[in-house]
Amino acid sequence: MNISFQLQDAATFATPLLAVFAVDIATGPAEQPSPALLSTSDAPAAVASPWLTSGEFKAALGETLLLHAPHGIKAERLLVIGVGKLSALSIHQLRKGAGVAVRTAKARALTGLAIAFPDDMALADEHMDALPGELTARAITEGTILADFEVDTYRSDRKDSPLTAVTILYNDPERSTQAHLQQGFHEGRILAESQNFARSLVNEPGNILTPTELGRRAAAMAAETGLACEVHSTDKLKELGMGAFLAVTQGSPEPPALIVLRYEPENAPVSPSEEAAPVLALVGKGITFDTGGISIKPADSMEKMKYDMAGSAAMLGAMRAIALLKPTIRVLCVVCSAENMPDGRAYKPGDVVTAMSGKTIEIINTDAEGRLVLADGLHYARTLGATHLIDAATLTGAIGVALGLLNAGLFSNDDETTQRFLDALPTTGEQFWRMPCTDDYRDQIKSPIADIRNTGATRYGGAITAAMFLKEFVGEAPNLPAAKWIHLDIAGTAWSDEPQPWISRGPTGTAVRSITDWARSYAN
Template sequence: MNAELLFSESHDVKTPLLTVFAVDIAPGKDATPSPALMTTSDPLSRSAAHWLGSGEFKAALGESLLLHSPAGVDAERVLVVGLGKVKSLSPHALRKAAGAAVRFAKPRGIRNLAIKFPNERALADEPENPLPVELSARALVEGAYIADFEIDTYRSDRKDTSIESLTFVSSERGRTHRAEVQRGFEAGRIVGESQNFARALVNEPGNVLTPTELGKRAAAMAEEVGLHCDVSSTQMLEHLGMGAFLAVAKGSYEPPALIVLRYEPPTPAPANAPVLGLVGKGITFDTGGISLKPADGMDKMKYDMGGAAAMLGAMRAIALLKPNVRVVSVICSCENMPSGRAYRPGDVLKAMSGTTIEVLNTDAEGRLVLADGLHYAKTLGATHLINAATLTGAIGVALGQLNAGLFSNDDEAVIHFQRGLETSGEGFWRMPCTDEYRDTIKSSIGDIMNTGGSRYGGAISAAMFLKEFVGDTPWLHLDIANMAWIDDNKPWISKGPSGVGVRSILEWVRTYAS
C-alpha cells in the first residue's frame, strides 16, 4: 500500500472514496443516538445531514454509512464510519474505525481511498478528554495498514484486494499541529507494517516456515532495517549447553535456529544504561511431541511461533523508530515432533543455567526453549527481560479473548509496560506470579518440573517455571496464546494471526529510552 499525508480541505479531495468519522453525542447510555460528523466541512455536513437525522445510522463503533455522489464534494463516495459514544472517544477507537473503512473498501473493488482526520472542533460540546493529535494520527494509520492484511496467500484463485493508495487528509493549518500529525503518520506506517510482518510470519504453514526459514527471514529483515543478526543451529546450542532447547528440537528432522538480533541506538547509551532483552518462543509447528495433541485443531499449531513473530515485528519497528536504548532479542525456534529421537515424559534435562528439569509432558515445550533463551539473553548483557509466547491454553480459560496474560517479578517493569499500553491499545491483564506458587513445579527427581501436575492454574505454573531462569533480573512474561489468532473476521481486521504484542513490546522498550 502506498500511503501519503495531505493537508487540504476534505471536500476538495478527488478520490473514489472519502472516509469521515462520526460520534454519538447523545448524553447517557440509554438516550436515543445522536450522530455528529467530526468535520468542519460544510459540504460534507450538508450531504450527510438527512441520513444522520434519519435514525438509520447510530455511529456505533465500526458502523458505516455510504453516500454516493454527495453535492459539493469532489469524492465519488463518502463513507461515514462510527466511533461510538463521544465520552468513549479514544485513539484506539480511531484505529478500529480506520480499519473498518479499509475493510469496507476492499471487497467492493475500491483500491484508492482517503481518510479524513477527525476534527473535534466540529462537535457542539468538545469531549472532556480531547484526542492527542500525534497518537490519534498514528492509530488511524496503524488501523488502516492492519486492515489491509489477508490470509489467503496460497489460494490459486486468489483475488488481490489490497489497497493500492491511501491518502490521509488533515485540514488543520497550524505548524505545531501539522508536525504532530506528520510524526504520527510516519510512526503509524512503521508500526502497521511491522505488525503485518509478524502476522505474515505466523500465517505461513509449517512446511514453508521451518526454523531455518524463520532465521533467513529474520536475517533479511535485519539487513533491510539495519539490525545486527546472527543465526546459528545445533552446534551452537550444544556449545552453549542449551539442554532444554536441544531436547525439544531433537525430535524433528528440521534443525533448530537460534536467532540473535541487536539494536544499537544512534546516540551511544551510557555504560550503566539498561539493555532490554526481548525473548520469543519460535515453535514453528507443535504436535505436542510424544504427548501428542488431539488431531482437531492441530493445523493451527503453526501459530506457536507467535511470540517469536511479535519480537521480530517489534525489533523491526525499533530499528526504524530508533529509540535511545540498547536492545537484544533472542529467538529460540524449532519444531516439537514425535520420533525415535524425541524427548520423553520422565526425562530429566539440564538447562543452560544448570537447572535440572523433570519432563512430565512434552507438550509443555515452549517454556523449555524459553528457559534457555532467557538465560542466554542475560549472558548477552540484558538487564531487563520480556518474553512473549503462545504458552498455555489455560490463559484463555482464565481471561477469555479480550486480554492476554501479563506476569512479572518486578512492579516497576510492569508500570513501564502498562504505561505503554496507553499507546498500544492492546489488552493485557496482570496475573499472580508469587513464591506461594513455586511448589506447583517442585520436582522429586530434579530441581523443577515442566508442568504443574494439575489442571488448576496452568498459566501461573508456566510463568513460575520461567521465573526460575531470570533470577533477580526485572522480567515480564506475556502469555499471548488466547490472543494471537482471531477465529472470525471483524469489521476492522481479518481472521487469522493478530500480531498481538508487537505494539506493546515496542512501547515498553520506548519507555526506557532516554
C-alpha cells in the same frame, strides 16, 4: 498500497470514497443515539444530516453509512463510520474506524480512498483531549495498514488488492501542527508494517516456515534495517549447554535455530548502573509447528499449531520497528526456534534434562515445550548482558480459559517494569491483564527427582505455573544478578478465527506495538 498524508479540505479532494468518522453524543444510557460527525466541514455534515437524524444510523463502533454521489463533495461516495460513544472515545476507536474504511473500500473493489482526519474542534471542550493530534495520526495510519493484510497467500486465484492509494486528509489552514502529525504518520507506518511483518510470519505453513527459514527471514529483515544478526543451530546449542532447548528439538529432522539480533545505537548511554543504561532483551518462543510431541495433541485444530511461533514473530516485528524508530536504548533479541515432533528420538515424559542455567527439569508433559526453549533463551539473554527481559509466547491454553480471547496475560517480577508496559496500552490499544506470579505458587512446580518439573502439580492455574517455571530462569544465578522481567502469554490473542469489520481473520500480530513502546520508554 500507497498511503500518504495531505493537507487539504476533505470536501475538495477527488476520490472514489471519502470516509468520515461519527460519534454518538448521547450522554445517558436511556437516551436515543445522537450521531455527530467528527468534522467541522459543512459539506459532509449537510450530505449526511438526513440519515444522522433519521435514527437508522447510530454511530456504533464499526457501523457504516454509505452515500453515493454526495452533493457538494468531490468524492464519488461518502462513507460515515461509527466509532462509538463520545464518552468512551479513544484513539483506538479511530484505529478501528480507519480499518473499517479500508475493508469497505476493498470489498467494493475501489482503487482509492481518502480518510478525513477527525477534527477535535467538533468536540466539546471536555472531550478534546481524547484525540491528541500526533497519536491520532499514528492510530489512523496503523488501522489503515493493518486492515490491508490478507491471509490468502497461497490461493491460486489470489488477486492483488484493487485499493492502491489511501490519503489521510487534514484541514489545517495555519499548518501549525503539521510536524507533529507527520511524526505520528511516520511512527504509525513503521509500527503497522512491522506488525504485518510479524503476521506474515505467523501465517506461513509449517512446511515452509521451518526454524531454518525463520532464521533466514530474520537475517533478511536485520540486513534491511541495520540490525546485527546471528543464526546458530545444534552445535551452538550443545556448546552453550542448552539442554532444555535441545530436548525439544530431538524429535524432528528439522534443525533448530537460535536467532540473536542486536540494536546498539551509537548514542545509547553506557553506565555501570542498569538504571542509567539498561539493556533490554526480547525473547520469543519460536515453535514453528507443535504436535505436542509424545504427549500428542488432539487432531482437531492441530493445523493452527503453525502459529506456535507467534511470540517469536512479535519479537522480530518489534525489533524491526525499534531499528527504524531508532530509540537511544540498547536492545537485543533472542529467538529459540524448533519443531516439536514425536519420532523415536523425541524426548519423553519422565525424562530429566539440564537447562543452560544448570537447573534440572523433570519432563511431565512434552506438550509443555515452549517454557523449555524459553528457559534457555532467557538465561542466554542474561549472559549477553540483558538487565530487563520481556518474553512473548503462545504458552498455555489456560490463559484463554482465564481471560477469554480479548486480553493476553501479563506476568512479572517487578512492579515498575510492569507499569511501564501498562502505560503504553492506551496508545497501542492492545489489551493485557496482569496475573499473579508470586512465590506461593512455586510449590506447584516442585519435582521429587529434579529441581523443577515442566508442568504444575494440578490442572489448576496452568498459565500461572507456566509463568512460575519461567521465573526460575530470571532470578539470581551464578555470576548473574536477577533481571527485571515480563512474560506475555498471548496464546488466546495471537490468532483470530473470526474477521472483524476492521481486520481480517488469522494472525493478529498482537504485542508488537506494546513491546516497541515499552522498549522506547527506556530511551526517555
